[in-house]
Structures are given as C-alpha cells and as structure tokens.
Amino acid sequence: MLKMTKTIIKLTVRDVRFPTSLEQHGSDAMHTDPDYSVAYVVIETDQGMQGYGLTFTVGRGTEIVVCAVEALSALVVGKSLEEIVSDFRGFYRLLTSDGQMRWIGPEKGVIQLATAAVLNAVWDLWARSEGKPLWKLLVEMDPRKLISCIDFRYITDALTEEEALDILVKAQTGKQQRVDQMLKEGYPAYTTSCAWLGYSDQLLKQLCTDALNDGWTKFKVKVGADLKDDIRRCSLIRQMIGPHNTLMIDANQRWDVGEAITWVTRLAEYKPLWIEEPTSPDDILGHAAISKALAPLGIGVATGEQCHNRVMFKQFLQASALQFVQIDSCRLGSVNENLAVLLMAHKFKVPVCPHAGGVGLCELVQHLILFDYISVSASLDNRCVNMDIPAHHSKPFNCGQVLK
Template sequence: MARGRICRLSVHNLRFPTSLGSHGFDAKHTDPDCSAAYVVMETDSEDGLKGYGIMLTLGKDPEVVVGAVNALTYYVLHKDLGDIVGDFRGFCRVLTSDEQLRLIGPEKDVVRLAVAAIVNAVWDLWAKQEGKPLWKLLVDMDAEMLLSCINFRYITDVLTEEDAYEILQNGQHGKKEREKQMLRHGYPAYTTSCASLGYSDSTLKELLKAALNDGWTRFKVKVGADLQNDIRRCRLIRDMIGPDKTLMLDANERWDVPEAVEWMSKLAEFKPLWIEKPTSQNDITGHATISEALAPLGIGVAMGEQCHNRMMIKQLLHKKALQFLQIDSCRLGSVNENLSVLLMAKKFGIPVCPHAGGAGFCELVQHLIIFDYISISASLQNRMCEYVDYLHEHFKYPMVIKHASYLPPKDAGYSTEMKEESIKKYQYPDGEIWKKLLDAQDMCSDLTLFFS
C-alpha cells in the first residue's frame, strides 16, 4: 500500500550534448541535444524510497519545464502518497486545472510536460513501494483500480468508462499466457539508431551491417530535407536490408500536405510501412488527407509522439488520420493519460507503436507497451516499439534488448532513476561536462574577437 507524506520535490536541468555526434539529426532538428527535466520526489516514510520522474526535451527546453514544475509543487508537497494514488484521477485533474496557468497549459504545452515529470515520479515511487516494475503493477491491477486512474473528461464521446471497463474485462482472457510470452520473448522493437540524417554513407552502412548481424529486422529512416538524397539513401538501405524486412520513414513535420503526398509518392518504391509526422503535429485534417491519399500506395501514417493530450489523439482516431499510433511516455501527462489513449486505440482497432529514444524514453515506454499487450490489445500484429542505442548508460536500471525485443524490466519502479554521477556531470550549466564545453565556447569566441 502506498504510504508516506511527500516532504521534498526537487528538479534538475539536464542536458546531453548528443549533437556533437549527430545523433537524432533529422529534417527539422539539425543540432539536437537530448535534455530532461528530472524530478526527485521524497517522502517521510521509513523505507527511504524516492520517486524519480523525467520529462524528455531538446536543447534549452528544460529551463522552461523546470520553472513549470516548480510552479506546480504547491499541489504536491505535504500530500500523502496513499491519498494521491487512492484518487489518482482527482490528483491529475487538480494538476491540469490551475486557472493561473491556463494560457501556457495545463492540458497542453509546457505545463503538461511538467505534470508528466511529476506524475512519472509518483508512479515510480508507488511501484517501488509495491516492489514491482511498473508494467507488473499495472497488469496486476483490477479494472476498477485502473479506471480510477483515468480522467475521462472530454473523451466520453468516443470512450466511456463503461467502454473501458469492457475492454479491460475482455483483456483478462489469455492474460497469464501473454505475460509468460513477454517474459520469455519480450516485445518486438525497431531501431532508429542507423539512419540519422547527420550520418555519412559509410557510417550508415556500418551501422546497418551491425544491426543486421544483431538480428534487427525493422528499421526507421529520417527523411524530408532533400528528395534526391532521400531516394538515394532509401535505395541504399533497402538494398542492404533486402525486400522482406520492414522499413519506416520519418519526416519530423517537415512538409505541407500536398508536398507530403507528392514526396511520398516518389519514395513509395521502397515499400515503407509508414510515414511518420509528415506534416505539422497540429494539423489533424492534413494528416487525414495524407492518410487517404497514401492508402492506395500501401503506406500508412504514424503520428502521436507530439500530441498534447488525449483530446488531440481522440480527434486523430475519429478522423482516421493515422494508421499507427505512437504514444509518448512523457508528453501525455504520464501513465494516467496514456491509459486512456491505449484504450481508445483498442476501441478504434489502431495498433500502438510507441515513440522512444533520447534520454530515458526507451526505459519508460517499455512498461506501457508491455502492459498494453498483456492487458488491453492482446495482439502483436503490426506492433513494435522504437529503440535507439544511446544514453542508456546514465540510468540505474537501463532497458534490456535481446533478439531485437524489449525484455520486461525486473527491477521495481518505472526505470526512471538516473545515476548520481550522470546528474552531476550533465546538470546545466554547472555540471562537469557543460563547464568544459562552455569554457571551450568562450575561448573560441575570444579568439574570434581577437582576430576580427
């Protein structure tokens, strides 16, 4: 049973200079540094356990999210953990209903990100106190307890609490067998580690060869900056992986709607399963138009990692604007809101293929997708979870990939806890790594001024 009064909530601004290695380079982000607002939640309970929450961002973003977390601590400090999880729906509604923060959230934008970091820490602490990894905590909950965590406000036109209860009850059939299957084989993954737009052809070939030798069969490629270069790189990749392996494309919102349709018609020869984020994350009708136009080519649209909230995903599903739903373990207000999205996806018959990568996304989202298979979807058809191979060394309980699949975590918690030495090194701007980088930048600036 969850216990302890929350007596301290601290938040760190962490940045990892991944741009130095061109990791994550795509058509919209040409110098991305993976960053995070990292929350540490402490209680006065005798067990001394702490909860760790993380919200992944890029570059300078953590400074804004850290400020929003601090603005929300009023609703968290001195609250009893048992009371929070006993009325999780109410707690989340309070966090997302601050009238003084409505212009910058709280059902979207920066406040939503801060809510995710805080609530991630609550789930981590609760799972640790129960002695279970988060996926197992969720799997072992009965339908009533799971539903009590979900805020159905604004989505009852497509998913009622009664609908959700029926889905969860149906998920009981074969549940034990699916859990055994996950423990034996894990959840299928795809890799995005090989084909960053910042990699040279030689690096691309080297990474693809290594991935193929490791048993990878599903690959995602960044596209959208230059059509002829995309055609050349897609041909190189398809030739290397062969006709039977799965290829996905990601444009990172680079195109207008007509441009997306035209561009993808030129890339259709490479048989991509989907095009991800072909246009603005905010353009639901645009994604619907693209989905309809690409259907005859056998290309689906993947979308969801940038969605602000459950209402936006509701509209995407209702308008048939996507064929693959990509949940995000942080952006959607943590586990609670992702539960509602997983249930909506099940009702609409849309496979969930989560977004991951950066510092911690893989660690977190593995819990959600394993729970989804065991308790909700009961299917692996056209389903896979994204994987990238960097920054896992900073986590105390890093995810484990075997035979191109996520193995279910065994350690208690949400896998959010980072190593103390990593926090000290990468905290911005006072961490050891950033002191060196900033000093080097200052030296270069001084030399430029001297010689100008």
C-alpha cells in the same frame, strides 16, 4: 503508533543535457542539432522512499520545463501517496486544471511536459512502494482501479468509462500466458539509430550492417530535407535490409499536406510501412488527407511524439487520420493519460507503436507497451516499439531481460 502513510515532503528537479548534436545523433529534418535532455524529478517521502520521473526534451528548452516543474511542486509536496492514488483522476485534474497555471496549457506544451515528469515520479513511487515494476503494477491492478486513474473529460464521445472497463475485463482472459510470453520473448522493437539525418552514407552502411548482424529487422530512416538524398538513403537501406525486413520513414513535420503526398509517393518504391509526422502535428485533417492519398500505396501515417493530449489523439482516431498511434510516455500526461489513449486506440482498432529513443523514453515506454499487450490489445499485429540506443550499443532489446 506506526505511521502507514507516505507523505511526499520534497521534490527536486534537475536540468540534464547530453551533447548529442556534436555527432548528429538524433538529428532529423526539423531538429538539425538536437541535444538530448531531460527535466529529471525526484520526490521523497517522510519515510525516506524516493520516486523518479522525467520528461524528455531537447536543448535549452529544458530550462523552461524545469521552471514549470518547480511551479507544480507545491501541488505535490505535502500530499501522501495514499491520498493521491485513492483519487488519481482527481490528482491528475488538480495538476492540469490548477487555477493559477491552467491558462498556460491547458494540457499542452511545457506545462504538460512538466505534468508528465511529476506524475511519472508519482507512478514510480507507487510501483516502488508496492515492490513491483510499473508494468506489473498496471497489469495486476483491478480494472476498476485503473479506470479511476483516467480523466475521461472530453473523450466520452469516443470512449466511455463503461466501454473502457469492458475492454480491460475482456482482456483478463489469457493474461498470464501473455505475461509469460513477454518475459520470455520480449516485445518486437525497431531502431532509428542507423539513419539519423545528419549521418553520412558510410556511417549509415556501417551501423545498418552492425544492426543486421545483431538481429534487428525493423529500421526507421529520417527523411524530408532533400528528396535526392532521401531516394539515395532509402534505396541504400532497402538494398541492405532486403525485401522482407521493415522500413519506416520519418519527416518530423517538415512538409505541407500536398508536398507530403508527392514526396512520399516518390519514396513508395522502397516500401515504407509508414510515414511518420509528415506535417504539423496539430493538423488532424491534413493527416487524414495524407492517409487517404497514401493508402493505395500501402503506406500508413504514424504520429504522436508531439501529440500533446488525449483529446488530440481522440480526433486523429475519429478522423481516420493515422494508422499507427505513437504514444509518448512524456509528451502525454504520464501513465494516466497514456492509459486513455491505449484504450481509445484499441476501440478504434489502430495499433500502438510507441515513440521512444530520447533520454529515458525507451526505459519508460516499455512498461506502457507491455501493459497494452497484456491487458488491452492482446495482439502483436503490426506493432513494434521504438528502441533507439546509442549507435555503439545497437543490440536488439528484449524487455523481458530488464523488467523482472
């Protein structure tokens, strides 16, 4: 008799690092010498099928993430794909609530990064076994099935299962037009590749000129280490991109709350759309105070690349502490938890502008943002996705080109 189930018989994980710090690619006010890295996971079934997943990290910390993935592997190996996806919520809980491991989280830090890497591989295996890219698997999935992948524990005071289902059902209208539009036009994107903190003004000018020539219209500049430098760099970029293109600034958690307000007020004349990670990523009320103070200047607060779970995002949304939700395909517990955050953001009417840039993030997050547009938000207002690519490749990114 033909065996139909796909049992996962092996998980391997590799520590992969790139020496990006040598030329200051990826540098910011808190990570001055980042070596972009990933814990790279491959799962394999008894039928020889593979699923690939990763989590982005920076430098030597990757060793610890790799250990955490190894510690989780016993929960995955021996399970069949069918068994997992028939109760994906239960499997998510198994990984995040395991009695021997939960104490070192829960749902945060290294163990959450490892959970993301493992679950990203499972989602990849699922999509491959259906012969579809992930975004298509999500977009074509029955809304009830999608909901069954989400762990609603701790978020029902903000979003119930019924409300989530209602959002997905409503967004079925016009879905095919949005699929066609995305395949044709792609999703709006911005770049940070011109203005990492460690880049000289000369390099910044050259990369900005190239990016403008290539058609980019939205640019993010790293700030936060030295106010005079920030004023000079923001003024330079604003002059180069003109009044109509978009500028965002990112401080990577450098300031205290009061300092953030004063500093960003000094940069307001360059008209940034948002200030990203102004202070500690855990300080929800601090973000709320900054949001309130900067609203009259027309500057929003963006955060999420170090927002480690749906419960944090829930509180940011409830406290009006952010105006742009920056989901991350590897910081949150994979697609399962990202779905929860996309649906909450929709309910609270806050646009999602995913974080990406690091190794593999741009490739992963495009699937989530396409799903968001096609099946949840149906809106492109005030939305764009981070698509950093190595400086010498800075071409605008068209999702439609690679997602077929």
